[in-house]
Structure formats: structure tokens, C-alpha cells
Amino acid sequence: MxxxxxxxxxxxxxxxxxxxxxxxxxxxxxxxxxxxxxxxxxxxxxxxxxxxxxxxxxxxxxxxxxxxxxxxxxxxxxxxxxxxxxxxxxxxxxxxxxxxxxxxxxxxxxxxxxxxxxxxxxxxxxxxxxxxxxxxxxxxxxxxxxxxxxxxxxxxxxxxxxxxxxxxxxxxxxxxxxxxxxxxxxxxxxxxxxxxxxxxxxxxxxxxxxxxxxxxxxxxxxRSTFAFLMSRCYHEGRGKVQMAGLLPKEQKLGAEADYLKRTLPRAFVRGLAHALMGRGGFHALRAVTVIAAVLAAAWGGGVEALAGVLEPTAD
CATH class of the missing domain: 3.90.550.10 (Spore Coat Polysaccharide Biosynthesis Protein SpsA; Chain A)
Known part of the structure; x- marks a missing residue:
């Protein structure tokens, strides 16, 4: 260089x-x-x-x-x-x-x-x-x-x-x-x-x-709608499962695990706490959106994992 x-x-x-x-x-x-x-x-x-x-x-x-x-x-x-x-x-x-x-x-x-x-x-x-x-x-x-x-x-x-x-x-x-x-x-x-x-x-x-x-x-x-966000999370779940299948077994998706264990729970708790403190109803909606996003991604990941299991027997 x-x-x-x-x-x-x-x-x-x-x-x-x-x-x-x-x-x-x-x-x-x-x-x-x-x-x-x-x-x-x-x-x-x-x-x-x-x-x-x-x-x-x-x-x-x-x-x-x-x-x-x-x-x-x-x-x-x-x-x-x-x-x-x-x-x-x-x-x-x-x-x-x-x-x-x-x-x-x-x-x-x-x-x-x-x-x-x-x-x-x-x-x-x-x-x-x-x-x-x-x-x-x-x-x-x-x-x-x-x-x-x-x-x-x-x-x-x-x-x-x-x-x-x-x-x-x-x-x-x-x-x-x-x-x-x-x-x-x-x-x-x-x-x-x-x-x-x-x-x-x-x-x-x-x-x-x-x-x-x-x-x-x-x-x-x-791309500013709830439907888009759910679709995006669903496809992200599918994509991450596909990506994991391309990685060596010893290479884990640690960043995703940390995001799910730390970042999103904090977002949920903060949104719920702010709503209970009367800082605006939209905080409650943010907390609910976090849960919905996790479920959408899990659904997508599950669909992709199931497709991977069924694919070898498709013939």
C-alpha cells in the first residue's frame, strides 16, 4: 500500500x-x-x-x-x-x-x-x-x-x-x-x-x-410504515439464518446474540418506563414494536430453518 x-x-x-x-x-x-x-x-x-x-x-x-x-x-x-x-x-x-x-x-x-x-x-x-x-x-x-x-x-x-x-x-x-x-x-x-x-x-x-x-x-x-418494519425484520431473520449456514461452525453470530439479550430488552424497558411516567403514549408503542420486531425476525428465522431442513427431501 x-x-x-x-x-x-x-x-x-x-x-x-x-x-x-x-x-x-x-x-x-x-x-x-x-x-x-x-x-x-x-x-x-x-x-x-x-x-x-x-x-x-x-x-x-x-x-x-x-x-x-x-x-x-x-x-x-x-x-x-x-x-x-x-x-x-x-x-x-x-x-x-x-x-x-x-x-x-x-x-x-x-x-x-x-x-x-x-x-x-x-x-x-x-x-x-x-x-x-x-x-x-x-x-x-x-x-x-x-x-x-x-x-x-x-x-x-x-x-x-x-x-x-x-x-x-x-x-x-x-x-x-x-x-x-x-x-x-x-x-x-x-x-x-x-x-x-x-x-x-x-x-x-x-x-x-x-x-x-x-x-x-x-x-x-x-419504508416508514409498521408493515414495512415487520417485513424487514422477517426477511432479516431469514437472511441471518442463511448467513449462519455459510459461516464456519466455530464462527458464531455473537453481535446478534448481544443485540437480542441486551440492546432490545433495554429498549423495551425504557419505552415501558417512559410510558408509565407519563412521557407520552408513543413510548408504549415503541415497547410493543420491539416485541413485534423480535417475533417477526424469529418467524423469518424459523421459516428459513425449516426450509433448510425440508430442502434435501424436496426431490
Missing amino acids: EPFGNPAVSIVVPTHTERRWASLSRTIRSAQHQTYPAGEVVVVVDHNPAMATRVRQEFPGVTVLENAYARGASGNRNTGAFHTRTPLIAFLDDDTVAAPTWLQGLIMPFRDPRVVGAGGGIIPNWEGRRPRWWPDELLWAVGVSYTGMPTSTAPIRNVWSASMIVRRDAFLAVGGFRTGFGKLGDRNRPEDTELCLRMSAVNGGHWMYVPDAVIDHEVPRS
């Missing part, structure tokens, strides 16, 4: 539909206006040639590629990452806006050669009001930082691909994101968590979370 004083970085932005054109445009502009400038901004379009042509026409300073793999975000990101030649590769989603100092903040942990990757704080940009019944501990369901994460720069098991930076050599060593295991249609599998675990396992490296390296993440009204 180059001396830390000036490591070159590329930014990869996956996209797939022109319905997100306005937000993609904001993402690209934010990537181009970093205080620590990227050597290359790469936009990868997922099997949409017309959109790829439009990006080339309207953003001539950007490298535009088309997904070389099967449809899905994992192949999209890999296409861009494998194209780059810089020692560091950063990722942004097409519905985010990076603060000007985002990239500068994310490269700082790489002073430590043991760091294989880092991620930054993600702030929700709600379309309309945030639902008052939504607990802070469940904000991960809309892809943003949540209560329970570190509040200052610290080691972390995994980060999100919406705001991620990796060492190129470590990323290539594991073959990048696992294609076919990610977000596609109504399936929501944790391809970024799975990548983080594989990269850490290669040489004992670790990840860092930099909450001050922030991006805004759009949250549309369609």
Missing part, C-alpha cells in the same frame, strides 16, 4: 433504476466534492443499458460500467470494485449523500495495518416525519445507524455497504461480495455483514466504525 499520507481511493456507486435518478445525481455530486478527493468515481448500472447511457451523457467525469454478473447489488459492487486499481475502495449507495469530509474520515483508521475496512455513521433523511413509535434501536431496518452502535471511533464486527471502505488486497483475497447472496426483490440478505466476516477471517484483521464520517440515507414514506 502507498504511504498513509496520501492513499488513493476509488468510490463505487451501484444503481439499477431511473426512478432513483434524482437521488443518484445527488450521490454522484457528493462523491465528486469530497475534501479528500477520490481518484475515480465509478457508477455501475444493474442490467439497464438505457440508464448507463444516460449516466455517461450527464456525468462525463464518471466511469460508467454495467453489471458483469447476475442481477443484484453484490455483482454490481464487485463489477466496480474489480475495475478499480487503488489500494482503497469506498462504496456508497445511490440513495445517499456523503458529507464533504466523509472520505477523509473513513481513511483515518487505515493508519493501523490490521484494519481491513471501515464504515461511517448513517443519518436518516426521512421523507416526511419519522414515526414516533419507531424505536432508535430498530433504525437499522431503514439502513441507518441505531442505538447500540459505538458513539466514537471504535472496532466493530461489521459495517454497511452504503458507507464502506475496504483495503483492495483484502477485498480481492475473499473474492468480494458473495454474488447471489444479497438484496434482490423482496429478499434482504446481509451481504455486507457476510463480506465483513470473511474479510476479518482471512488474516485476523478487523473493522472500524467512524460515526463522524457521515452520510445521509433517504428513507421514503413507503
Whole structure:
């Protein structure tokens, strides 16, 4: 790797539909206006040639590629990452806006050669009001930082691909994101968590979370409903069971266990206590929402586990 004083970085932005054109445009502009400038901004379009042509026409300073793999975000990101030649590769989603100092903040942990990757704080940009019944501990369901994460720069098991930076050599060593295991249609599998675990396992490296390296993440009204949250928790439960099946037996999902044993019970107790103290009925709704989220995730995990048992006898 180059001396830390000036490591070159590329930014990869996956996209797939022109319905997100306005937000993609904001993402690209934010990537181009970093205080620590990227050597290359790469936009990868997922099997949409017309959109790829439009990006080339309207953003001539950007490298535009088309997904070389099967449809899905994992192949999209890999296409861009494998194209780059810089020692560091950063990722942004097409519905985010990076603060000007985002990239500068994310490269700082790489002073430590043991760091294989880092991620930054993600702030929700709600379309309309945030639902008052939504607990802070469940904000991960809309892809943003949540209560329970570190509040200052610290080691972390995994980060999100919406705001991620990796060492190129470590990323290539594991073959990048696992294609076919990610977000596609109504399936929501944790391809970024799975990548983080594989990269850490290669040489004992670790990840860092930099909450001050922030991006805004759009949250549309369609994702501000109780039905969406329950669906998201259900699919997260299924995805975590699938991910566990890909991991070595000795590699446990300790972060998930701690979240269930500590973070969510505290959220429930706090919501209930605040409601009983007369601080607002929405606190009671937050407590109930925590229970409902756990049940939805358990249901999804149970469905996936049962599917795994039945699959060998499907013939």
C-alpha cells in the first residue's frame, strides 16, 4: 500500500433504476466534492443499458460500467470494485449523500495495518416525519445507524455497504461480495455483514466504525410504515439464518446474540418506563414494536430453518 499520507481511493456507486435518478445525481455530486478527493468515481448500472447511457451523457467525469454478473447489488459492487486499481475502495449507495469530509474520515483508521475496512455513521433523511413509535434501536431496518452502535471511533464486527471502505488486497483475497447472496426483490440478505466476516477471517484483521464520517440515507414514506418494519425484520431473520449456514461452525453470530439479550430488552424497558411516567403514549408503542420486531425476525428465522431442513427431501 502507498504511504498513509496520501492513499488513493476509488468510490463505487451501484444503481439499477431511473426512478432513483434524482437521488443518484445527488450521490454522484457528493462523491465528486469530497475534501479528500477520490481518484475515480465509478457508477455501475444493474442490467439497464438505457440508464448507463444516460449516466455517461450527464456525468462525463464518471466511469460508467454495467453489471458483469447476475442481477443484484453484490455483482454490481464487485463489477466496480474489480475495475478499480487503488489500494482503497469506498462504496456508497445511490440513495445517499456523503458529507464533504466523509472520505477523509473513513481513511483515518487505515493508519493501523490490521484494519481491513471501515464504515461511517448513517443519518436518516426521512421523507416526511419519522414515526414516533419507531424505536432508535430498530433504525437499522431503514439502513441507518441505531442505538447500540459505538458513539466514537471504535472496532466493530461489521459495517454497511452504503458507507464502506475496504483495503483492495483484502477485498480481492475473499473474492468480494458473495454474488447471489444479497438484496434482490423482496429478499434482504446481509451481504455486507457476510463480506465483513470473511474479510476479518482471512488474516485476523478487523473493522472500524467512524460515526463522524457521515452520510445521509433517504428513507421514503413507503419504508416508514409498521408493515414495512415487520417485513424487514422477517426477511432479516431469514437472511441471518442463511448467513449462519455459510459461516464456519466455530464462527458464531455473537453481535446478534448481544443485540437480542441486551440492546432490545433495554429498549423495551425504557419505552415501558417512559410510558408509565407519563412521557407520552408513543413510548408504549415503541415497547410493543420491539416485541413485534423480535417475533417477526424469529418467524423469518424459523421459516428459513425449516426450509433448510425440508430442502434435501424436496426431490
